[in-house]
Amino acid sequence: MIVIVDYGMGNLRSVEKGFLKVGADVKVTSNPKVINDADAIVLPGVGAFRDCMRNLKDKYLIEPVIRSIQKGKPYLGICLGHQILFTESEEFGLTKGLDIFKGKVVKFPENNLKVPHMGWNTVKIIKRPPILSDIKDEKFFYFVHSYYVLPDDNGLIATITDYGITFVSMVWKNNIFATQFHPEKSQELGLKILKGFKKFIEKA
Amino acid sequence: MFAKRIIPCLDVKDGRVVKGVSFVNLRDAGDPVENAKFYDEQGADELIFLDITASHEKRKIILDVVMKTAEEVFMPLTVGGGIRTLNDIRDLLKSGCDKVSINTAAVKDPYFIARAAEKFGTQCIVVAIDAKRTYGSLPDATGEKWFDDKELKEVCLKIPERIPYNPPLHSPLARVDTDGLKMGREDLSEIERGVWAISTHGGRRIKLIDAIKWAKKIEQLGAGEIMLTSMDKDGTKDGYDIELTKAVSEAVRIPVIASGGAGKLEHLYEALKYGKADAVLAASIFHYREYTIREAKEYLKSRGISVRL
Numbered sequence: 001m002i003v004i005v006d007y008g009m010g011n012l013r014s015v016e017k018g019f020l021k022v023g024a025d026v027k028v029t030s031n032p033k034v035i036n037d038a039d040a041i042v043l044p045g046v047g048a049f050r051d052c053m054r055n056l057k058d059k060y061l062i063e064p065v066i067r068s069i070q071k072g073k074p075y076l077g078i079c080l081g082h083q084i085l086f087t088e089s090e091e092f093g094l095t096k097g098l099d100i101f102k103g104k105v106v107k108f109p110e111n112n113l114k115v116p117h118m119g120w121n122t123v124k125i126i127k128r129p130p131i132l133s134d135i136k137d138e139k140f141f142y143f144v145h146s147y148y149v150l151p152d153d154n155g156l157i158a159t160i161t162d163y164g165i166t167f168v169s170m171v172w173k174n175n176i177f178a179t180q181f182h183p184e185k186s187q188e189l190g191l192k193i194l195k196g197f198k199k200f201i202e203k204a
Numbered sequence: 205m206f207a208k209r210i211i212p213c214l215d216v217k218d219g220r221v222v223k224g225v226s227f228v229n230l231r232d233a234g235d236p237v238e239n240a241k242f243y244d245e246q247g248a249d250e251l252i253f254l255d256i257t258a259s260h261e262k263r264k265i266i267l268d269v270v271m272k273t274a275e276e277v278f279m280p281l282t283v284g285g286g287i288r289t290l291n292d293i294r295d296l297l298k299s300g301c302d303k304v305s306i307n308t309a310a311v312k313d314p315y316f317i318a319r320a321a322e323k324f325g326t327q328c329i330v331v332a333i334d335a336k337r338t339y340g341s342l343p344d345a346t347g348e349k350w351f352d353d354k355e356l357k358e359v360c361l362k363i364p365e366r367i368p369y370n371p372p373l374h375s376p377l378a379r380v381d382t383d384g385l386k387m388g389r390e391d392l393s394e395i396e397r398g399v400w401a402i403s404t405h406g407g408r409r410i411k412l413i414d415a416i417k418w419a420k421k422i423e424q425l426g427a428g429e430i431m432l433t434s435m436d437k438d439g440t441k442d443g444y445d446i447e448l449t450k451a452v453s454e455a456v457r458i459p460v461i462a463s464g465g466a467g468k469l470e471h472l473y474e475a476l477k478y479g480k481a482d483a484v485l486a487a488s489i490f491h492y493r494e495y496t497i498r499e500a501k502e503y504l505k506s507r508g509i510s511v512r513l
Binding site: 021046048114116118119122163166184187190 | 205206207208210275277278279280298299300302324325326327328429458459512
């Protein structure tokens with residue numbers, strides 16, 4: 001069963017509906033025990049990095065999430081669930097993340113582009129993760145964010161996207177997949193990614 | 205490649221889709237979920253439900269509409285209309301919408317924006333500005349006094365050197381050259397050009413706050429996006445207020461959705477190109493199937509606008 005971690009933020013419902021649409025067995029929970037028993041973890045979320053970490057901590061969810069990832073369970077992070085994999089974020093001073101991957105989360109530079117980066121943008125595949133096997137290169141996905149990740153290890157980079165600068169829009173390592181864009185809001189192509197994640201779990 | 209967004213808007217009353225001209229003469233035009241699916245299939249970039257349900261008891265219906273829609277379509281969904289409290293926002297987000305659009309509650313208490321942004325994140329707080337052109341400098345600079353439309357007219361007419369209230373607009377696109385938009389209005393004084401005040405309660409009340417200053421203020425308070433409607437143009441089908449759109453878009457760093465006045469595909473182009481909007485909202489031209497979203501996008505692409513096709 002896929003478990004969507006409910007830490008009191010973000011639009012969990014659309015992620016749940018998305019997985020249901022592709023025929024996955026899915027459950028939304030904030031119960032650490034259910035997370036421990038899950039086959040795969042999904043951490044969605046929009047909002048602030050600091051609040052996300054604080055809520056996870058208050059609900060005693062940090063440990064079960066990290067443990068699941070370390071045990072090799074498939075993990076899908078979306079937006080904040082992608083950013084918090086990294087060491088720290090510049091948002092509100094410095095906030096510590098889960099530190100699964102070394103690197104920082106930084107804000108888009110001040111230039112003439114609008115922030116948040118809100119809307120549809122193309123995703124260029126650098127290293128194709130299995131969950132993107134049905135996705136053609138340079139397709140549009142939906143983004144809403146003001147910060148992006150700077151991984152220390154370039155080997156993590158699955159896709160990149162241009163918005164004034166080129167930033168990392170998806171990372172992937174072994175069982176860990178994380179997107180800056182929102183598959184659950186990206187219509188048919190987004191659902192294909194959720195389906196890809198489901199297939200990956202079935203094979204794992 | 206970042207795309208400009210095309211956003212159909214559905215006015216929903218008591219759970220049914222309606223669309224009126226300048227907020228009157230509503231016509232019933234269908235089921236919200238069916239409409240949402242239709243636009244999803246056509247490749248709309250987002251969808252906005254504007255809840256115009258008047259009675260308080262019936263306001264919960266929109267939650268059901270949102271819930272059913274979120275089961276069928278997987279695209280960003282915004283709901284506006286009648287949002288007063290943090291609980292209203294929470295209920296809507298929980299039902300499956302991604303952003304909420306606030307107008308009257310934000311004008312009444314601007315710090316509501318800050319509280320909402322802090323609790324739910326700036327990305328889901330859209331502030332709607334319903335702008336109305338007024339002539340002369342705004343008589344009540346503090347913005348504390350409320351005027352209804354009739355009173356405003358009187359206020360404007362009381363100032364003798366001012367040109368009359370709401371004269372026919374110069375066609376803002378009278379002179380367009382390849383460098384961009386020439387309004388043909390640069391030679392007019394600020395008084396003659398007019399300023400935009402903001403209106404609330406679906407256009408029934410005017411508050412004499414400069415819409416441009418208001419846009420900057422709501423950005424500071426944590427709005428993630430501005431939905432900018434020209435109340436002078438809304439329902440006219442003779443084009444967006446390009447001057448207004450450009451002025452607001454250039455004043456803030458958050459995205460601006462232009463709204464009010466779309467009647468032809470060229471109008472969408474003008475708002476994106478000359479008005480510098482990040483997205484365009486339209487209702488009737490899509491709703492009555494005058495054009496499909498795809499036709500609109502193909503047209504825009506042919507004129508060099510980046511869109512998602």
